[in-house]
Amino acid sequence: MKARIKFRKYGVMKYIGHLDVMRYFQKAMRRAEIPIAFTQGFSPHMIMSFANPLGVGLTSDGEYFDIELKEPISSEDAVRQLNEAMVDGMEVVSFVQIPDEKKATGMAIIEAADYLSIPKKEGILFSNEDLASFLSQTEILVLKQTKKSEKEVNIRPWIHKMEMRGNDIFMQVSAGSAANLKPELVIKSLLHFLCKKETETDFYYHRIENYARLEDGKLIPLDGLGTKIEG
DSSP states (O other), rough: OEEEEEEEEOOOGGSSSSHHHHHHHHHHHHHHHBBBBBOOSSSOBBBBSSSOOOTTTOOEEEEEEEEBBSOOOHHHHHHHHHHHHHTEEEEEEEEEEESSSSGHHHHHEEEEEEEEEESSSOOOOEEEEEEHHHHOOOOOEEEEEEESEEEEEEEEEEEEEEEEEEEEEEEEEOOOOSSOHHHHOOOOOOOOTTOOOOOOGGGGEEEEEEEEEESSSOOOEEGSSHHHHOO
């Protein structure tokens, strides 16, 4: 049986990198007595995979990882036991059963993510007209870092939606292995387009949700593809 866990990351925990988050949840699984399965062999480890690792310094309401269970546990008990083992800055939101197929893992199905870009200071204001003008471009060319070099890419097809929410900028962008767009890169391009003096470091970034895509093209939160495990 496979399960998908959704959690929030906030406060000082935003400074904890992905590898430390993995180690944290490995310890939390033991403290919470979740019946997680282990790999076979000389050095067994927990079967656990994260859908879309969060960058250092970002907060989130919609992080996910998948685990394999060696025996069932109810969703209600799992959420309660995990949250009893959590520290400030981490909170488990849901625990659902997912299909066993490898193609159903969060890492394989993720397609998009929602973000808020929040100005650190008063006075960095934009309008929906600014965003509409920015998105009217047929190409938004940026230098994107790869593992071996930099290359120029057109990120316009990867920006699905942008709008103002108060003084904050909401965006929905592509995520996953095929196309993964960081909100900092979008803000950097927007500031350059509008000839603003500020930089992408003048914003906080918060991930709201991660999505998969249904056959009809609609986006659905990753835990929406699972089912609650009854006690």
